[in-house]
Amino acid sequence: MEGQNRRHGQPDGRCHVTFRLTGRAQRRCRTFGVVAHATGGNAVDCGAGIAADAGYSEYLAAECATFHRSEHSDGTVPPLGATPYPSLVAALKEYRSGVREGAAMRSVARTPGGAGIEALAAYLSGRP
Amino acid sequence: MIDRASGCGRHGVSRRRLGAFSLVTAAIGFPRPVRASARPRVVVIGGGAGGATCARYLAKAGGTALTVSLVEEQRHHTTCFYSNLYLAGWRDLPSITHGYDALRSLGVVLVPKRAAAVDPVARTVRLEDGEALAYDRLVIAPGIDLKYRAIEGYSERAAEIMPHGWKAGAQTVLLRRKLEAMPDGGVFVIAVPREPYRCPPAPYERASLVAHYFTRAKPRSKILILDAKDSFSKQALFEEAWDRHYKGMIDWVPGAFGGEVSAVDPVAMTVTTAAGDVHKADIANVVPAQEAGRIAHRAGLVDDSGWCRIVPATMASRAQPDIHVLGDAAIAGAMPKSAFAANSQAKVVAMTIRSELTGSRAFPARYRNQCWSLLASGDAVKIGASYVPGPERIESVDRFVSKVGESQEVRRQTRAEADAWYDAITAEVFGSTRS
Numbered sequence: 001m002e003g004q005n006r007r008h009g010q011p012d013g014r015c016h017v018t019f020r021l022t023g024r025a026q027r028r029c030r031t032f033g034v035v036a037h038a039t040g041g042n043a044v045d046c047g048a049g050i051a052a053d054a055g056y057s058e059y060l061a062a063e064c065a066t067f068h069r070s071e072h073s074d075g076t077v078p079p080l081g082a083t084p085y086p087s088l089v090a091a092l093k094e095y096r097s098g099v100r101e102g103a104a105m106r107s108v109a110r111t112p113g114g115a116g117i118e119a120l121a122a123y124l125s126g127r128p
Numbered sequence: 129m130i131d132r133a134s135g136c137g138r139h140g141v142s143r144r145r146l147g148a149f150s151l152v153t154a155a156i157g158f159p160r161p162v163r164a165s166a167r168p169r170v171v172v173i174g175g176g177a178g179g180a181t182c183a184r185y186l187a188k189a190g191g192t193a194l195t196v197s198l199v200e201e202q203r204h205h206t207t208c209f210y211s212n213l214y215l216a217g218w219r220d221l222p223s224i225t226h227g228y229d230a231l232r233s234l235g236v237v238l239v240p241k242r243a244a245a246v247d248p249v250a251r252t253v254r255l256e257d258g259e260a261l262a263y264d265r266l267v268i269a270p271g272i273d274l275k276y277r278a279i280e281g282y283s284e285r286a287a288e289i290m291p292h293g294w295k296a297g298a299q300t301v302l303l304r305r306k307l308e309a310m311p312d313g314g315v316f317v318i319a320v321p322r323e324p325y326r327c328p329p330a331p332y333e334r335a336s337l338v339a340h341y342f343t344r345a346k347p348r349s350k351i352l353i354l355d356a357k358d359s360f361s362k363q364a365l366f367e368e369a370w371d372r373h374y375k376g377m378i379d380w381v382p383g384a385f386g387g388e389v390s391a392v393d394p395v396a397m398t399v400t401t402a403a404g405d406v407h408k409a410d411i412a413n414v415v416p417a418q419e420a421g422r423i424a425h426r427a428g429l430v431d432d433s434g435w436c437r438i439v440p441a442t443m444a445s446r447a448q449p450d451i452h453v454l455g456d457a458a459i460a461g462a463m464p465k466s467a468f469a470a471n472s473q474a475k476v477v478a479m480t481i482r483s484e485l486t487g488s489r490a491f492p493a494r495y496r497n498q499c500w501s502l503l504a505s506g507d508a509v510k511i512g513a514s515y516v517p518g519p520e521r522i523e524s525v526d527r528f529v530s531k532v533g534e535s536q537e538v539r540r541q542t543r544a545e546a547d548a549w550y551d552a553i554t555a556e557v558f559g560s561t562r563s
Contacts, residue, residue: 050491059491062185062475066468067498067545069552076541077548103528104498107514110526111494 051115057123060112064124080124088121167195168485171253171263173243173423175200175228177207178455178470179269180557185478187234193486197237197261199253203227205558206296209467210550212330213502215293215304216337224296230559246427248448265481268429268436268445269455269470270421271295272326275434278417279319280391289394290412293334294326306411307338312346314410317399319389321417322356324435326456326465329361329511331415333501336366339374340504352409353380354401356388361464362501362509364532369503389414420457427451435459440517441493442480443473452477460495461521462513469497471556472515493517500546506536508543 050056061080068080083091094100096109096117112120121127170190172183175198183198190196206225213219228238239261245254246268252260274292276283282290293303310316316338320331335351342349351374359382360366370378381387386403392414393400399407399414419425419434429436429445436453437446443458445451454477455470463469476493483490498512509530515522530542 053489053491055489056491058189059475059479060494063472063494063496066471066496066553066556067549069548069555074548076544077552104510104512107512107526107528108496111514111516 051113051119054123056116057119060116060120061123063108064120081126083125085121085125085127088125089118092117092121167193168264169195169197169262170265170267170481170485171197171199171261172267172269173199173253174269174271174421174455175202175205176269176271176455176470177209177467177553177557178271178474179267180205180228180231181471181474182267182269182454182478183236184231184234184557184559185475186481187231187236189478189488190482190486192235194482195237196235197239198228198231199239199241199243199255199261200228201240201242203240206300207467207554208294208296208327208330209553211293211296211300212334212337214300215307215334216341216502217304218337221301226554226558228558234559243423244426246423246451248427248451251450264450264485266427266451267477267481268421268424268427268451268453268457269474270423271456272418272465273421275417275419278321279389279414281394282392282414282416286392286394287414289397290392290409290414292415293413294415294418303411303413307341310346310349310410313348314346315350315352315408316342316411317352317354317407317409317413319392319399319412319414319416320353320355320357320360321415322383322388324465325415325418327499328464329366329499329501331355332360332362332366333503334413335378336369336374336501336503339370339377342377343374349377349410351378352407353378354387354389354399354407355380356383358382358384362511362529365509365530366501366503368532369507369509373504373507418456420453424453424457429453429457431459433459440520440522443477444480452481459521461515461518462524463495463497463515463522464499466497466499467553467557468499469495471553472496495522498549500542500549502543502546503539506543507539508546509534509539510542510545 064080068077070080091100092109095102095105098106109117170186172179183196186194186196204225204227206221210219210224214221214224232238242256243253244256252262253266254260274294291299291303293299318331318335335353339351386401386405388402389399390402391400392412397409397412399409399412420430420436424430424436429447429451431437436458438444438453438458439446440461443452443454445453454473456465460469472495476495479490482488495515498510500508500510502508511529513524513527515524
């Protein structure tokens with residue numbers, strides 16, 4: 001690859017990710033040509049364009065793996081992959097909205113956006 | 129992910145097919161720069177929470193598209209996180225020590241040597257024995273160096289008498305031995321520097337767990353925290369715990385009351401504060417100010433603060449665009465210097481490098497940190513946040529922290545979570561330790 005000449009913040013229509021904050025924390029997700037509005041300066045939701053990418057689900061799941069093992073749970077922390085898709089989507093959305101208690105999970109679930117949550121849940125639950 | 133892991137067998141075969149070059153270099157040392165490499169080369173310096181995670185994710189997801197080398201002189205890594213549990217007598221050293229076999233089986237080329245210099249123009253890393261490694265992208269995750277000179281009378285040699293215990297391993301063992309040898313009624317002094325330093329709540333967790341040990345083994349002993357700061361992470365939670373579990377045992381002297389330690393005398397076993405107060409210690413746990421690990425300085429990556437400025441979205445060095453800096457050595461904005469943070473940053477760096485070198489897709493950086501502090505048996509608290517790259521610095525969103533007055537049940541759950549986290553993150557950093 002000739003990749004070394006491509007640097008961040010110089011989009012060439014390929015794999016770059018840049019954030020531009022203008023006004024009240026509007027973030028432009030330039031890579032995917034999708035504009036996302038960060039509500040209250042918090043959530044970053046680049047929309048279904050990213051969520052449809054299997055790599056994005058895998059990327060999100062890597063964040064979970066720092067705390068949730070994929071196996072050998074002693075019951076303290078639910079293992080990844082053990083929860084069916086509908087339950088997982090519901091749980092993540094409830095954490096996100098605050099209906100379900102759990103500051104850490106609320107913090108996790110707020111940022112991927114609705115489409116991101118569904119993609120992540122599909123990936124983790126092994127749904128095709 | 130399991131599918132990808134099983135694909136590593138193919139990776140290994142392919143690597144062997146890469147040829148005689150690998151076999152020869154295994155016999156005679158390590159590769160000299162090879163300019164016409166078929167595959168882009170990524171070199172990672174530092175096998176701690178950041179570097180090992182980055183190497184693992186590059187090898188795991190990069191498949192045969194990248195050659196990933198990890199330069200780490202130690203054959204095993206003892207984690208700084210959870211080393212306070214070792215001091216308390218709750219963990220033995222093997223349980224917090226990890227090897228690199230799982231990384232090797234993923235195809236990571238382990239280079240068990242010290243990196244001596246970086247030539248960012250030629251894009252090579254020179255090793256201590258003069259050998260050189262060429263790279264297309266370099267990741268530097270050297271952790272911290274201790275600024276012994278910041279405290280008069282303190283030095284690497286003095287640390288053999290007054291251990292810092294801030295790099296896990298021999299220093300941690302030394303500190304534990306001193307705790308075991310100390311007579312009941314002794315004074316354990318902890319000197320805490322100004323921020324930034326590795327793991328902001330750790331001095332106070334250490335005070336808590338040493339106090340736990342003292343209440344069982346040496347109940348007349350005292351702990352004196354001499355602090356350069358006027359407040360600290362999770363302060364209300366720690367103070368609540370000290371009052372509840374260790375009443376009268378722990379004293380904290382903030383900077384405003386002359387708490388900052390300016391000098392030590394390892395012969396007289398005294399610690400002197402900026403206010404001129406001289407404290408006699410049975411054990412002096414002197415944690416000096418810190419800076420990015422030496423190789424970051426030699427690579428020209430540090431600014432006047434002694435740490436490395438980075439691009440928030442990618443952790444690329446502001447000084448050298450083909451070099452990424454992650455973990456404690458980086459100025460990561462609102463993110464603390466922690467293993468969790470380093471692990472999170474490493475995944476962003478791995479994704480970015482894969483994108484740049486193999487054309488895989490990159491996604492908006494998401495960072496995270498969560499940190500547990502253990503207070504007593506069945507009692508722990510936590511703090512955490514998500515982070516996003518801002519234009520100038522990494523910014524925190526959705527912060528949360530345990531609350532004063534939580535029920536014992538909540539605290540027991542948090543304590544159990546901490547153990548589950550340790551198992552999960554060490555598997556994330558070093559690969560699964562279970563077959």
